Amino acid sequence: MSALRRLPAAPLSLAAGAMVWEVIGRAAGVSFFPPLSTVLDRLGEMAADGALLASVRDSLLNLLLGTAISLVAGIVIGVAMGRSRRVEAALGVYVYALLTAPSLVFAPVFFSLFGAGRGAVVAVIVMYAVFVVIVNTAAAVQAVPAHLEEMARSYGAGERQLLPRVVLPAATPMIMAGVRLGVGRAVTGMLNGEMFIAVVGLGHIVTEAGGSFDSASVLAVLLIVIAVALVAIALVQAADRRLTRWVPQTAKGAQGK
Amino acid sequence: MIEIHGLSKTFTDRRGDTVTALDDARLDVAENEFLTLLGPSGCGKTTLLKCIAGLVPYDSGTIEIDGRPIQGPGPDRAMVFQNFALLPWASVVDNVAFGLRLRGVARAEREERARELVATMGLAGFEKKLPGELSGGMQQRVGIARALAVQPQVLLMDEPFGAVDEQTRRLLQEELLALWEEQRPTVVFVTHSMEEAVLLGDRVALMSARPGRVAELVPVDLPRPRARGGGPDRSGVYAELTAYLWDRLREMHEEHRTVRTGAPA
Ligand SMILES: Nc1ncnc2c1ncn2[C@@H]1O[C@H](COP(=O)(O)OP(=O)(O)O)[C@@H](O)[C@H]1O
Numbered sequence: 001m002s003a004l005r006r007l008p009a010a011p012l013s014l015a016a017g018a019m020v021w022e023v024i025g026r027a028a029g030v031s032f033f034p035p036l037s038t039v040l041d042r043l044g045e046m047a048a049d050g051a052l053l054a055s056v057r058d059s060l061l062n063l064l065l066g067t068a069i070s071l072v073a074g075i076v077i078g079v080a081m082g083r084s085r086r087v088e089a090a091l092g093v094y095v096y097a098l099l100t101a102p103s104l105v106f107a108p109v110f111f112s113l114f115g116a117g118r119g120a121v122v123a124v125i126v127m128y129a130v131f132v133v134i135v136n137t138a139a140a141v142q143a144v145p146a147h148l149e150e151m152a153r154s155y156g157a158g159e160r161q162l163l164p165r166v167v168l169p170a171a172t173p174m175i176m177a178g179v180r181l182g183v184g185r186a187v188t189g190m191l192n193g194e195m196f197i198a199v200v201g202l203g204h205i206v207t208e209a210g211g212s213f214d215s216a217s218v219l220a221v222l223l224i225v226i227a228v229a230l231v232a233i234a235l236v237q238a239a240d241r242r243l244t245r246w247v248p249q250t251a252k253g254a255q256g257k
Numbered sequence: 258m259i260e261i262h263g264l265s266k267t268f269t270d271r272r273g274d275t276v277t278a279l280d281d282a283r284l285d286v287a288e289n290e291f292l293t294l295l296g297p298s299g300c301g302k303t304t305l306l307k308c309i310a311g312l313v314p315y316d317s318g319t320i321e322i323d324g325r326p327i328q329g330p331g332p333d334r335a336m337v338f339q340n341f342a343l344l345p346w347a348s349v350v351d352n353v354a355f356g357l358r359l360r361g362v363a364r365a366e367r368e369e370r371a372r373e374l375v376a377t378m379g380l381a382g383f384e385k386k387l388p389g390e391l392s393g394g395m396q397q398r399v400g401i402a403r404a405l406a407v408q409p410q411v412l413l414m415d416e417p418f419g420a421v422d423e424q425t426r427r428l429l430q431e432e433l434l435a436l437w438e439e440q441r442p443t444v445v446f447v448t449h450s451m452e453e454a455v456l457l458g459d460r461v462a463l464m465s466a467r468p469g470r471v472a473e474l475v476p477v478d479l480p481r482p483r484a485r486g487g488g489p490d491r492s493g494v495y496a497e498l499t500a501y502l503w504d505r506l507r508e509m510h511e512e513h514r515t516v517r518t519g520a521p522a
């Protein structure tokens with residue numbers, strides 16, 4: 001028991017989930033919900049023929065581009081909105097509208113704009129991820145304590161010094177919360193975009209396999225997507241820990257981390 | 258050295274209500290003087306100090322330092338804040354060096370000066386700590402060191418010891434007096450404590466609320482140095498002055514209450 005308790009919670013819960021999946025899959029014995037072992041076998045077959053690897057590479061590249069654009073644009077626009085009432089008034093209504101709109105409805109637009117390729121998928125990913133980053137960044141910048149800005153101004157800081165020396169460091173913990181959400185949404189956007197546009201990446205495989213009722217393949221891809229998402233989130237958390245080491249642990253708890 | 262004439266400042270809050278914080282205020286501070294600014298809360302002490310710091314634009318009047326009107330914050334002044342205003346992500350040394358950094362002092366030089374001041378303020382060994390790892394008294398030592406680092410002619414202090422416990426406050430008062438007696442910057446020190454105003458000041462500027470202006474200047478005839486042991490014996494002149502200041506403040510509070518309730522005087 002004590003040995004069990006020493007194991008980290010996440011792998012433990014994953015192992016339990018895998019076990020439940022296997023048991024239910026075997027007990028049900030239906031083709032649309034194969035047990036984990038069948039899915040893993042399928043994954044091995046798919047990996048062996050090489051097509052999967054190319055798709056994974058395609059998808060990862062889409063994800064990387066989409067995430068990078070979302071983070072850069074999201075933080076730049078968010079800072080501008082947080083610092084300037086006028087920018088916020090001008091952009092706020094669009095940002096909040098698009099934050100709540102179902103992002104996939106724009107896929108046909110991108111499809112006709114960029115054609116059935118990488119451009120359209122990346123655009124869908126950005127639609128999924130960028131707004132939550134903008135909103136969090138703007139809120140983070142507005143929450144920077146006024147007394148810190150005042151202190152910096154008393155030592156002669158202008159806007160160009162305030163931003164890198166006070167505003168961005170102070171806003172980093174909340175910005176990172178938005179980045180975490182944004183990266184999660186980017187993974188969703190990648191799969192949805194690829195499924196809709198359906199000529200590249202993992203989403204393409206899902207659509208094909210789904211069309212022929214090949215549940216094992218669909219679930220195999222799902223496993224890969226989950227792995228990608230977990231790695232992406234782990235990377236974000238590592239960056240977060242490096243950047244926000246100074247935040248007291250109690251404050252982090254209060255932030256709802 | 259600091260000459261303030263006819264200074265007025267009215268704030269408009271978000272609902273459109275106006276508060277007149279300063280109304281035709283005047284004040285002269287002599288070179289190397291330690292002036293304490295005492296008054297009921299909300300009378301405009303912080304506003305006056307921030308006007309001198311160049312942080313708050315005022316509606317009318319003039320503020321001159323050595324005959325030159327101030328234009329925003331300047332390297333001749335540094336402010337110490339009640340809530341310390343330290344950067345929580347920066348080490349003690351980086352916080353102390355922050356003003357120098359903003360003013361473009363090269364890294365090696367500003368760190369050397371910061372380390373010296375850290376030692377002067379009794380914080381040796383804490384150079385790498387973050388503000389969150391320090392007690393309130395130590396945090397304000399960092400705040401004072403940061404202000405001294407830029408070698409200001411004028412030190413503006415807004416209730417700097419208001420947020421620390423009584424014993425720490427006594428220590429900090431003595432340390433500040435020792436520093437001042439050595440370096441003799443011009444100090445404007447806001448406080449709400451009669452005892453502190455008398456203990457530290459050459460003169461006490463007593464501020465009234467509504468109108469927010471300096472109502473009276475009270476000279477403090479206590480010998481210096483007052484730091485460590487040489488402090489006033491808290492009887493005689495010291496006791497008389499604090500009692501007098503309290504009488505005046507109580508009058509102000511009573512007047513204020515009459516004005517607010519509209520009762521006949
Ligand atoms: N930024 C502001 N906006 C609106 N009212 C303010 C602002 N700053 C100060 N005031 C008002 O001005 C008056 C004087 O404030 P302050 O200078 O902080 O007083 P003190 O420091 O003496 O307590 C108060 O009534 C306060 O509410």
Ligand SMILES: [Mg+2]
Pocket residue numbers: 302303304
């Ligand atoms: Mg005040």
